[in-house]
Amino acid sequence: xWEILILLILSALAYKITDGLIPNLKDLFVKAGLYGVDLCxxxxxxxxxxxxxxxxxxxxVTSFLYIPIVFGNGLMDRQHFPHNEFAELxxxxxxxxCMLLLGFADDVLDLRxxxxxxxxTVASLPLLVVYYVNFNSTTFVVPIQLRYWxxxxxxxxxxxxxxxxxLAVFCTNAIxxxxxxxxxxxGQSVIIAxxxxxxxxxxxxxxxxxxxxxxxYILIPYVATTLALLKHNWYPSKxxxxxxxxxxxxxxxxxxAILSHFxxxxxxxxxxxxxxFLYSVPQLFHIIPCPRHRLPKYSAETDLLTAxxxxxxxxxxxxxxxxILQVLxxxxxxDKIEDKESVTINNMTxxxxxxxxxxxxxxxxxxxxxxxxxxxxxxxxxxxxxxxASYFYDKLE
Amino acid sequence: xWEILILLILSALAYKITDGLIPNLKDLFVKAGLYGVDLCxxxxxxxxxxxxxxxxxxxxVTSFLYIPIVFGNGLMDRQHFPHNEFAELxxxxxxxxCMLLLGFADDVLDLRxxxxxxxxTVASLPLLVVYYVNFNSTTFVVPIQLRYWxxxxxxxxxxxxxxxxxLAVFCTNAIxxxxxxxxxxxGQSVIIAxxxxxxxxxxxxxxxxxxxxxxxYILIPYVATTLALLKHNWYPSKxxxxxxxxxxxxxxxxxxAILSHFxxxxxxxxxxxxxxFLYSVPQLFHIIPCPRHRLPKYSAETDLLTAxxxxxxxxxxxxxxxxILQVLxxxxxxDKIEDKESVTINNMTxxxxxxxxxxxxxxxxxxxxxxxxxxxxxxxxxxxxxxxASYFYDKLE
Numbered sequence: 001x002w003e004i005l006i007l008l009i010l011s012a013l014a015y016k017i018t019d020g021l022i023p024n025l026k027d028l029f030v031k032a033g034l035y036g037v038d039l040c041x042x043x044x045x046x047x048x049x050x051x052x053x054x055x056x057x058x059x060x061v062t063s064f065l066y067i068p069i070v071f072g073n074g075l076m077d078r079q080h081f082p083h084n085e086f087a088e089l090x091x092x093x094x095x096x097x098c099m100l101l102l103g104f105a106d107d108v109l110d111l112r113x114x115x116x117x118x119x120x121t122v123a124s125l126p127l128l129v130v131y132y133v134n135f136n137s138t139t140f141v142v143p144i145q146l147r148y149w150x151x152x153x154x155x156x157x158x159x160x161x162x163x164x165x166x167l168a169v170f171c172t173n174a175i176x177x178x179x180x181x182x183x184x185x186x187g188q189s190v191i192i193a194x195x196x197x198x199x200x201x202x203x204x205x206x207x208x209x210x211x212x213x214x215x216x217y218i219l220i221p222y223v224a225t226t227l228a229l230l231k232h233n234w235y236p237s238k239x240x241x242x243x244x245x246x247x248x249x250x251x252x253x254x255x256x257a258i259l260s261h262f263x264x265x266x267x268x269x270x271x272x273x274x275x276x277f278l279y280s281v282p283q284l285f286h287i288i289p290c291p292r293h294r295l296p297k298y299s300a301e302t303d304l305l306t307a308x309x310x311x312x313x314x315x316x317x318x319x320x321x322x323x324i325l326q327v328l329x330x331x332x333x334x335d336k337i338e339d340k341e342s343v344t345i346n347n348m349t350x351x352x353x354x355x356x357x358x359x360x361x362x363x364x365x366x367x368x369x370x371x372x373x374x375x376x377x378x379x380x381x382x383x384x385x386x387x388x389a390s391y392f393y394d395k396l397e
Numbered sequence: 398x399w400e401i402l403i404l405l406i407l408s409a410l411a412y413k414i415t416d417g418l419i420p421n422l423k424d425l426f427v428k429a430g431l432y433g434v435d436l437c438x439x440x441x442x443x444x445x446x447x448x449x450x451x452x453x454x455x456x457x458v459t460s461f462l463y464i465p466i467v468f469g470n471g472l473m474d475r476q477h478f479p480h481n482e483f484a485e486l487x488x489x490x491x492x493x494x495c496m497l498l499l500g501f502a503d504d505v506l507d508l509r510x511x512x513x514x515x516x517x518t519v520a521s522l523p524l525l526v527v528y529y530v531n532f533n534s535t536t537f538v539v540p541i542q543l544r545y546w547x548x549x550x551x552x553x554x555x556x557x558x559x560x561x562x563x564l565a566v567f568c569t570n571a572i573x574x575x576x577x578x579x580x581x582x583x584g585q586s587v588i589i590a591x592x593x594x595x596x597x598x599x600x601x602x603x604x605x606x607x608x609x610x611x612x613x614y615i616l617i618p619y620v621a622t623t624l625a626l627l628k629h630n631w632y633p634s635k636x637x638x639x640x641x642x643x644x645x646x647x648x649x650x651x652x653x654a655i656l657s658h659f660x661x662x663x664x665x666x667x668x669x670x671x672x673x674f675l676y677s678v679p680q681l682f683h684i685i686p687c688p689r690h691r692l693p694k695y696s697a698e699t700d701l702l703t704a705x706x707x708x709x710x711x712x713x714x715x716x717x718x719x720x721i722l723q724v725l726x727x728x729x730x731x732d733k734i735e736d737k738e739s740v741t742i743n744n745m746t747x748x749x750x751x752x753x754x755x756x757x758x759x760x761x762x763x764x765x766x767x768x769x770x771x772x773x774x775x776x777x778x779x780x781x782x783x784x785x786a787s788y789f790y791d792k793l794e
Contacts, residue, residue: 028506033430053502060495064522071530081530083480090487090523097491098457101498105450108505109425125461126487133468133478 006069007217011224014062018055018228022239025054034107036240040181040298040305040363047237050107052245055225056100059248062221063093070217084134085214091130092218092255096248098123099172103247116176116243117169123251124168127258128161135261143392164258167267171257172250174273176243177280178350178370180295181305181363182235187371188272189249190230193223195269195378196256199385211260222252235364268381272374276350279333282324283348288312294347296355296366304360307335307352312343403466404614408621411459415452415625419636422451431504433637437578437695437702437760444634447504449642452622453497456645459618460490467614481531482611488527489615489652493645495520496569500644513573513640514566520648521565524655525558532658540789561655564664568654569647571670573640574677575747577692578702578760579632584768585669586646587627590620592666592775593653596782608657619649632761665778669771673747676730679721680745685709691744693752693763701757704732704749709740 029035029048036049071086102119105111111119138160139153156163179185197219200212226249232239257266267274283290289310296305312321325343328334335356337344346352354369355361361369426432426445433446468483499516502508508516535557536550553560576582594616597609623646629636654663664671680687686707693702709718722740725731732753734741743749751766752758758766 025506028508032505032507034505057498057502061519061522064519064526067523067526068529071526081481083484083530084478086527086530087480087484087487090484090491090527093523094487094491094494097494097498101454101494101501104498104502104505105454108429108431108501109422110429111425122458122461125458126464126490129461129464129468130483130487132465133480133483 003069004213004216004220007066007220010062010066011221014058014221015224015228018058018225019231021054021058022051022228022232026051026239034242038182038237039293039295041236042300042303047240049240050104050242050244051232051239052229052241052243052248053100053104053107055229056096056103056244056248059221059225060093060097060100062225063089063218066217066221085210088130088134088214088259089217091126092259094126095123095168095255096251098126099247099251100244103242103244106247107242107244116173120168120172120247120251120254121165124165124254127168127255128164131164131258132161137261141393145392164254164263167257167263168251168254170250170277171254171266171270172247174270174277175250176246177284178273178276179246180293181351181367181370182237183230183233183367184351184370185241185246185249186226186230186233187367188374189245190223190226191371191374191378192253192269193219193226193249195381196253196266197223199262199265199269199382200260208261211262215256215260218252218256222249235367265381265385268384269378271377271381272350272370279348279350279353283310287318287320287324288345288348291347294349294352296351298363299360302360303362305355305363305366306360307346307355309344310347312345314341314343400467401610401613401617404463404617407459407463408618411455411618412621412625415455415622416628418451418455419448419625419629423448423636431639435579435634436690436692438633439697439700444637446637447501447639447641448626448629448636449638449640449645450497450501450504452626453493453500453641453645456618456622457490457494457497459622460486460615463614463618482607485527485531485611485656486614488523489656491523492520492565492652493648495523496644496648497641500639500641503644504639504641513570517565517569517644517648517651518562521562521651524565524652525561528561528655529558534658538790542789561651561660564654564660565648565651567647567674568651568667569644571667571674572647573643574681575670575673576643577690578748578764578767579634580627580630580764581748581767582638582643582646583623583627583630584764585771586642587620587623588768588771588775589650589666590616590623590646592778593650593663594620596659596662596666596779597657605658608659612653612657615649615653619646632764662778662782665781666775668774668778669747669767676745676747676750680707684715684717684721685742685745686713688744691746691749693748695760696757699757700759702752702760702763703757704743704752706741707744709742711738711740 026048029050030046034049035046037044038047067089070089071081099120102123106116106119138157139155141153142150175185175189178188196215200215203209203212229241229245233241253266257263282288283294289312291310295308297308298305329336333353334345334348346356351366351370354366358369423445426447427443431446432443434441435444464486467486468478496517499520503513503516535554536552538550539547572582572586575585593612597612600606600609626638626642630638650663654660679685680691686709688707691705694705695702722731722733726733730750731742731745743753748763748767751763755766
């Protein structure tokens with residue numbers, strides 16, 4: 001356990017360093033043209049963008065420095081050095097480093113959409129290879145109720161690798177689309193990371209404790225550097241985190257999920273992101289018109305945010321548009337204003353949904369409520385994972 | 398050997414892809430403010446900078462895709478999978494990926510000098526750790542003539558790691574300071590890489606063949622992507638490669654040198670860079686005034702380059718300045734113009750030395766001559782490595 005103690009000390013240092021570096025490097029980013037203007041504020045200051053690369057780099061370097069400590073025991077006894085675990089850690093860091101590079105390149109160069117889906121796939125390659133080499137277990141355990149038809153477990157073979165590749169793409173993009181107000185991306189990432197850490201600590205007594213210690217090695221420095229970033233990104237933001245941050249966070253969660261074999265549990269902690277994704281699907285696939293930004297609308301007079309809206313011309317109605325609108329209206333998930341020629345609804349993100357349900361509010365309040373929702377979902381996730389899972393499975397896996 | 402064949406096919410594809418991507422992505426770089434103006438040309442077009450990140454990314458992705466093929470044999474027999482070799486390759490790629498990220502960040506953000514020395518050290522950490530774990534051989538074999546005093550080999554312990562860290566810093570910066578005219582950075586890197594490849598092929602029959610195959614795995618895709626870059630960077634340059642390229646190249650050579658255990662031989666192939674570095678020392682350490690750029694001077698009328706110069710005021714003369722000037726004059730290594738109050742000499746780089754020895758010439762000619770010099774030095778390196786080394790060592794190591 002002394003390794004974890006050293007990791008905590010190193011991570012505290014990493015927090016301090018990130019916290020000190022961000023204000024120091026801010027001007028370099030603005031000078032390089034990496035800045036944006038906060039659309040939900042009255043002042044139009046240049047706010048540095050892509051600062052996630054700073055916390056990401058410190059996170060990586062901390063992990064590098066930690067490698068000799070983790071494997072210190074192994075080094076005493078060179079014959080039995082756990083080369084496979086070492087390779088796992090390296091592959092995980094390689095995937096994260098790759099994502100950091102590609103995310104930063106995306107922030108600087110503003111790559112096209114198709115690259116955003118391609119890049120995480122490419123970056124997850126080392127991870128999938130090490131999974132193939134070290135485990136290559138591609139079976140899903142079947143819930144008791146279905147075993148009569150499917151057997152105890154189903155080997156999905158190559159599809160499992162597709163699933164893991166998709167997981168990386170999902171994790172990186174899911175955080176990226178539940179974003180846009182100060183502190184939300186970073187806040188939700190911290191909560192997800194802390195949720196996984198709690199889960200790891202609970203499971204440390206189990207027979208999979210090695211996998212859970214591995215997850216802690218990666219997540220503790222991640223949380224430390226991300227907290228420092230949150231301090232500067234919290235309302236009112238002095239820095240923006242950029243796609244870099246969302247990519248790195250998503251890949252970090254994917255690495256932990258894949259190499260520690262609890263991808264289903266990690267997905268449970270993504271409940272708000274999954275809800276947001278499903279809710280966004282009609283707009284993402286352009287069944288309902290999707291403006292370039294779906295951020296809430298800011299009113300300078302009241303300093304409050306209200307839901308932003310999209311207009312659907314009635315002449316463009318297809319059967320599918322009608323059907324979706326009907327379902328959403330029945331479920332009370334849209335705020336609809338209809339006139340003779342068109343229907344106006346809120347943009348379909350969880351952020352806008354909160355605004356139509358809870359009324360206009362300040363940015364800071366909205367972020368806090370969304371983060372509370374994230375914590376609430378974590379509680380639900382634990383209920384699903386523990387009491388409920390035993391109904392579907394004999395032994396927790 | 399079929400693995401090498403697949404590698405050649407993959408590398409040919411990587412060449413094609415890099416060659417196609419560079420013109421496609423050029424405008425994105427200019428739009429992001431990543432461009433420069435060629436100081437040795439009359440037209441003042443915006444030329445995209447830091448394009449080395451494109452070839453670097455394709456190089457990395459090619460290596461990722463190649464991993465399952467290299468370790469294909471190992472996977473058939475999972476019990477004897479060479480986890481240590483796998484970890485080596487991952488650590489090497491991690492160091493290169495890290496350098497790519499830091500180099501690109503440097504190009505975008507224009508970091509300060511101290512970072513330029515720090516970054517390669519940080520990026521070489523994974524490499525040093527894997528060296529520690531897999532080999533931890535920190536002995537130098539002593540030349541026959543000195544064995545009477547030192548014994549057959551000397552274990553320098555921790556110093557060996559300092560040496561390896563310095564090697565990464567040297568390789569990255571050595572290429573960076575022998576640069577400034579179209580195609581020179583990329584050209585010299587290709588020649589160094591090809592020299593190491595020839596050396597590897599010669600040594601494939603030896604007992605260290607595994608290490609040499611490892612070097613080929615890394616160098617072949619490197620050469621392929623770099624050749625595509627050279628095509629666009631050759632006189633007249635349509636793209637600039639940026640510090641990104643120098644960093645990635647330097648780290649690639651350091652990775653090969655360290656993990657394949659022939660760092661001394663790799664250093665032999667850096668002869669022109671070492672000469673350039675030693676010649677630059679008086680200016681780098683500001684014993685002789687050093688202007689911000691030491692590029693040759695371009696004359697728009699003649700379209701020729703001449704050596705650029707620096708002025709030393711006589712009142713600033715120290716003993717050291719006088720001594721160095723004296724030595725350089727005796728060795729005929731400077732072109733000195735003296736008047737009552739000051740001495741004017743050429744900036745001390747190999748590029749300017751060529752210009753004072755061979756007279757003013759066009760940029761394309763100068764690059765070609767410098768590259769011929771690099772090839773000539775490779776020949777000398779082989780003479781030192783083979784006939785001469787047997788005079789100092791019983792068995793080549």
